[in-house]
Amino acid sequence: xxxxxxxxxxxxxxxxxxxxxxxxxxxxxxxxxxxxxxxxxxxxxxxxxxxxxxxxxxxxxxxxxxxxxxxxxxxxxxxxxxxxxxxxxxxxxxxxxxxxxxxxxxxxxxxxxxxxxxxxxxxxxxxxxxxxxxxxxxxxxxxxxxxxxxxxxxxxxxxxxxxxxxxxxxxxxxxxxxxxxxxxxxxxxxxxxxxxxxxxxxxxxxxxxxx
Numbered sequence: 001x002x003x004x005x006x007x008x009x010x011x012x013x014x015x016x017x018x019x020x021x022x023x024x025x026x027x028x029x030x031x032x033x034x035x036x037x038x039x040x041x042x043x044x045x046x047x048x049x050x051x052x053x054x055x056x057x058x059x060x061x062x063x064x065x066x067x068x069x070x071x072x073x074x075x076x077x078x079x080x081x082x083x084x085x086x087x088x089x090x091x092x093x094x095x096x097x098x099x100x101x102x103x104x105x106x107x108x109x110x111x112x113x114x115x116x117x118x119x120x121x122x123x124x125x126x127x128x129x130x131x132x133x134x135x136x137x138x139x140x141x142x143x144x145x146x147x148x149x150x151x152x153x154x155x156x157x158x159x160x161x162x163x164x165x166x167x168x169x170x171x172x173x174x175x176x177x178x179x180x181x182x183x184x185x186x187x188x189x190x191x192x193x194x195x196x197x198x199x200x201x202x203x204x205x206x207x208x209x210x211x
Contacts, residue, residue, distance in 0.1 A: 005037045015077040031081040036088040038099040113146045131164030
């Protein structure tokens, strides 16, 4: 018998056990579930401990007095990520697709023909969300993908440019290679005009101290 899959625990990990820098500066990460099955409409404490370690509720989740519902967990995940469910078309049933749409929203669920499409579809989703790919470019970008018009219609439903909007609202530019942080725990690197004498590297004979 087929007892299904448990993607809800991967969703739980990203929602509650992941400390991502992108979230700390006001951006979202990306979370993809690839499946031909519905999710199980529950989270179990003993399964969370089995998967993530028996001490999980003594550390990261020590304040969690009760296990959240799948719906509450999904809402938390959507606060932190651009979340997408990629459903394999050749094996899905209508009720499976409906379950995912009801949980995550129509603009988060994409039906695909085959796993070979994953690189193109995932990169297209990220490009559209980041604002680096335009809907008008999808026809050429997807090449000879099966049911391309259906894919384009689905991809047109996602929140296009969502990450670009968040990025434009940041108080500083997104950190880039070469930026300097005063401390490892700082959220933002030193900004232009903020460097003071005490930030300058101190050089002594045989020793150079860098920030």
